[in-house]
Amino acid sequence: MAAYSELVKKLTLAEKASLCSGKNFWNTQNIEEHQIPGFMVTDGPHGLRKQGGSADHLGLSDSVPATCFPTAAGLAASWNRELMEGVGRRLAHEAGAEDVAVLLGPGINIKRSPLCGRNFEYFSEDPYISSEMASAYIHAVQQEGIGTSLKHFAVNNQEYHRLTVDARVDERTLHEIYLAAFEATVQNSQPWSVMCSYNKVNGVFASENHKLLTELLRDTWGFEGFVVSDWGAVNERVAGLKAGMDLEMPSSGGVGDKAIQDAIENGTLDEAVLDRTVERMLAFAEKAEKGLFRKQSVDKKEHHDFAVKTAAESMVLLKNEGVLPLQPSESVAVIGEFAEQPRFQGGGSSKVNPAYLDIPLEQIKKTASADQQITYARGFHIDRNDIDAALVEEALAAAKAADKVVLYAGLPDRYESEGYDRTHLQMPANQAALIEELGRVHDNVTVMLSNGAPIEMPWLESVKGVVECYLGGQGMGQASADILFGKVNPSGKLAETFPMTLQQNPSYLHFPGNKDSVMYGEGLYVGYRYYDAKEETPLFPFGYGLSYTTFSYSNLRIEQPEAGSTNVTVTCTITNTGSTAGKETAQLYVKDQESSLERPERELKGFTKVHLEPGESKDVTFELNERSFAYYHDGFSQWIVEPGMFTIAVGASSRDLRLHEEVDVTEDTRPVTRIHRNSRLEELAQHPDLNPVLEKHLAPLASNNLFAQQMTEEGGAADPMMAAMMKEMPLRGLINFSSGHFTEQNLTDLIEACNAKIK
Structure with missing residues (x-):
């Protein structure tokens, strides 16, 4: 930041403090006298939300x-x-x-929990795929000269x-589950900014958490940008x-600026x-000015076409018992008010005013063959949960008269x-009941779901087809028609587990906590890590x-350039x-087949998507x-690798792993541990060189003490109880x-001898 130090010296204390807060709701502060420009920042995870008149951060104003x-x-x-890169470029x-x-x-x-109201705005229950998708997005946006703000740092997993709220989470879970995606994304893509969350993390507000914002984010992960608060x-x-x-x-309104000035003066x-913060804000201003100088042209129609492509590739075919794709000769009854009034995005600060x-329903009619009969029935009210008998009867009549039934259902905005x-x-009771009724009168029902997070599906056996459309953005209508008629082959896969019931999900007993705090009692076992450890079958894995x-x-095939190394190349062949x-x-x-600490049954560490023609292999x-x-x-307080055998598994899902192979890792990154008076005997056993030291120092006791005899005998204690006691x-x-x-x-001599041997 030395490049900005001279300019910082020219600024008054009041001017420097002013750069540490916004000028208004969406703009950073400018200082004309020193030619420091201000810039607009605005919501944009899946679409630009630039407000013109009255400003808010809850999506209330146009x-x-x-x-x-898609969200x-x-x-x-x-x-x-x-695909993420393509979205990022167009948003930029x-x-x-x-x-x-x-x-x-x-x-x-x-x-963490499928109940979180903002889950539609987040990627996954798994940190690896979250970081990979986020990194692709950030790279693409910032290559076009526009900045990003990685959020919400950290442990912001509920709206309640x-x-x-104080999120209470143990250190290992914090790093492996809740910080890992931030760490990898920062190191892979260097976002211009990171947004801190509202909540406390282990007793300290994220906005004033030195451990998170400085010790980890900057000093350990190497973050180079600026940290911005979430709004308020x-x-x-x-x-x-x-x-x-x-x-x-x-x-x-100057309150924060004055507090800063007063603190420096007293x-x-x-x-x-x-000064350090001011230098960061000046560095941002220089990047932003260069980026906006490039001026972008926008083809909204091309962007819409890409939104359709993106939505289609994001849809997940959950069930298909021969009912899809629809055939040109089949009459189709389209049912559900969502077919006319689609739910395509979530509510709140990410809400976009769609260009198209x-x-x-319109896209289905356009996509169908010229003589294909398409009928429609409303079926239910989106804004109500009660069952309208007249609408149900109308829907059932339409279904009975058609070869195939397609029901658009899901979760309303509320x-x-x-x-x-x-x-x-x-789901709303009127929709769930309608699905059951349709299943009773028709054998070929497909449900097209619009929802931002998992739902229970007690009606699943009543239908033959289910497509998870999520909140598919402005192109969702055409994309769903393309999937239904087979113009696009569905290729989406769930990035989260769908539980059978709410009670089955691992956070059920702990979410959302009480009014002051929430305990992350499930620890590492979030999502599939829990279901695999418990050997439980979810609704969809x-x-x-x-x-x-x-x-x-x-x-x-597995290749290790160096025997025992963690640098491993894995290759397999996929055939259509x-x-x-x-x-x-x-x-x-x-x-990890054996570890000194418990570990999940398996963890995602790679994925690759490939297009294949019929019969093609790659x-x-x-x-x-x-x-x-x-x-x-x-x-x-660090990541470590223990030597041992690891299983590499490759397949189509976490529960459909087709190929398995073992790899031997001899690399050992565990730090040398010092022996002390509270070290357990089992810890000494992990260092083979220490066994002779232990025997030497205990041998004189063997003739006087049964316990010592047991410990110095070859093979250790024969009695199971004695063996357990000695181990612990x-x-x-x-x-x-x-x-x-x-x-x-004697104890001091033993400890000194052990530590000398470790050296």
């Missing part, structure tokens, strides 16, 4: 027309990095054309009391600045801390949104998704064994590294059980 792409839940289901072009310097996204918080997330402005929170948004804040909007969480996973064709996996062209996402999972390759085999050790006993216990024959000095 914004300029913009392309509305993150759907984008993640595409498992397609290149629209932002640049509207003089917006930073898109406030993507959001990569982990889907989100402004004040600042608790104590000076504490936030000290912690590394640079920009307060929106403007506090000596409670070092001015160097303020495809209506499913069921899921920013600002509140769901309390159940059920992580990574699951069907196709109109079939694929085989074969010829798994059906008669239809399609795309398949191969997923790679790693399992090799897909995955690159693994040290982190692919590591876990976070809270005792050492700290070294100081040798004094307690030696009848006075093993003293403090």
Whole structure:
């Protein structure tokens, strides 16, 4: 930041403090006298939301027309990095054309519970795919000269009391599940900014959490940009600045600026801390000015066509018992008010004013053959839960007269949104009842779901087809028609687990906590990690998704350039064994066969999506590294790899793994541990070189003490109880059980001898 130090010296204290907060709701502060420009930032995870008149962060006021792409839940289901890049480039072009310097996204918080009202805006329950999709998006946006803001940092996994709740999570879970996506995304793509969350993390507000904002984000992960508060997330402005929170948004009307000035003048804040933040804001201003100078042109029609393509690739075929694709000769009854009034995005700060909007019913009629009969019945009221008998009868009559039935159903806006969480996973009663009724009168019913997060499906056996459309953006209508008629072969796969019931999901007993705090009691076992460990069958597993064709996996090969290394290349062959062209996402999972700490049954560490013509085969390759085999050790406060055998599994989902192979990792990144009086005997056993030392120091006791005899005998204690006691006993216990024959000095000599041997 030395390049900005001279300019910082020219600024008054008041001017420097002013750069630490917004000028208004969406703009950063400018200082004309010093030619420091201000810039607009605005929401944009899946579409630009630039507001013209009155401003808010909850999607209440209208914004300029913009392309509305699928929300993150759907984008993640595409498992397609290149598609994410395409979305990012187009959003950057629209932002640049509207003089917006930073898109406030993507959001990569982990889907801890399916109840979180904002899950539609997040990618996954898994940190690896979350970071891969986010990194692709950020790279593409920032290559076009527009910034991003990675959010919400950190552990913001619910809307209930989100402004004040204290998320209590153990260190290992924090790093492996809730911070891992942020860490990888920062290191892979260097977003211009990171947005801190509202909540506390282990007792400290994220906006003033030095451990998160400085020790981890900057000092450990190497983040180079600025940290911005979520809108209204600042608790104590000076504490936030000290912690590394640079920009307060929106403007506090000078309150935060004055607090900073007062703290410097009374000596409670070092001015160097303020100067550091000002330098970061100046660096941002220079990048933003260069980016917006490029001026972007926007072809909204081309963007809409890409939104249709993106939506189609994000849809997941959950069930198909020969009912899809629809054939030109079949009459079709389209049912459900969502077919006329589609739900294509979520509520809150990400709500976009779409430039175009495809209506499913209209697109079905356009896509059908010229003489194909398409009828429609409303079936239910979107804005009500009660059953309208007349609408049901109309729908049943339409269904009986058609060869195939397509029902557009899902969750209304009021069921899921920013600002509140769901309390159940059920669909509205009128929709669930209609599905059951249709299943009774017709054998060929397909349900097209529009929802931002998992739902329970007690009606699943009543229908033959289910397509998860998620919240598919403005192109959802055409995309769903393309899927139904087979113009696009579905290739989406779930990036989250669908539980059978709410009670089955791992966070059920802990979510959303009480008014003050929430305990992350399930620990590491979030999503598929829990279901695999418990050997429970969910409704639909992580990574699951069907196709109109079939694929085989074969010829798994593993290469280690150096024996025992964690740098591993995995290759396999995928073949389209059906008669239809399609795309398949191969997923790679790693399992540690034996570890000193418990680990999940398997963890996603790679994925590749490939297009295959009928009968075509292609090799897909995955690159693994040290982190692919590591876990976070809270005792050492670092990621470590233990040597041993690991299972590499590749397949179509977390529960459909077709190929397995073992790899031997001899690399050992565990730090040298010092032996002390509370070290357990089992810890010494992990160091083979220490066994002779232990025997030497205990041998003189063997003639006087049965316990010592057991420990020095070859093979150890024969009695199971004695063996368990010795394994768990700290070294100081040798004094307690030696009848006075093993003293403090003996213990000191043993510890010194062990540590000398370790060196």
